[in-house]
Amino acid sequence: MANLKIDDGAISFQLSGVDGKKHALNDYEGKNAVVVIFSCNHCPYVRAWEDRMVQVQTDYVSKGVQLLAINANDAIQYPDDSFPEMKERALEKKFNFPYLYDETQKVAHAYGAERTPEVFLFDKNFILRYHGAIDDNYDDPKAVKEHYLRKALDAVLAGKPVTIPETKPVGCTVKWK
């Protein structure tokens, strides 16, 4: 179960990104919303959703929204989730957001992340406003009925309550060491 409840403050972190830079959550002060997504390379649920992650960033960048994807998986047991493989995936899928490596798994543990993908949406004050799945259909983007993350972003950006602040994240389990 996630260690953050809705209306809790974000937990700080600093992680290395596939771009060769360190990324701290504080670096994104001033953004209207920050979306932390626990993710990885190998999980078919992530692979089914990752184009939609890119599209969300594309659609919301002008509104001051920043996505950050974090991979915390054990790369010994799951070699596809290694840092070099992360770099390749980011290039292949043209990630337009930082893809960060939580090698020690400390951040994933701190957040209580359980699945990939698992979304934590924070407002401009780094308060958690939405936690859970990206939308309601991992299998078919055309069959999505509930765009949970997009609706939550729209509400946060408009200064309104999020009508569905929590959903069950659907995906692979985080692969702990």
Next chain:
Amino acid sequence: MKIRFLYYEDCPSHDEALRRLNKCVEAEGIGADIEIVKVESAEEAEKLQFTGSPTIIVDGLDIDPPVSPHYALSCRAYRLEDGRISPLPSEAMIRKALRKAKEA
């Protein structure tokens, strides 16, 4: 015809995958029982050559043989007919394998 369905409990797609398999078996008029195998450890995954959940084996053949098999307790990625990746095999993929086994 022998049909095996192998799955890992922590992958959410197994119920839907089994439902699809049952639907396809019925649609193809196949009277075979489906052996359902729950894979519960990394050791079992190695022993069963389990390449991820869900895996469907028809007469000894994986319905979508992986190019580089990696045996682990993990969810499996299927490439669908339209090129998308999904945690589930499509009904078309399942039916193709069932028909091939029927004709053999």
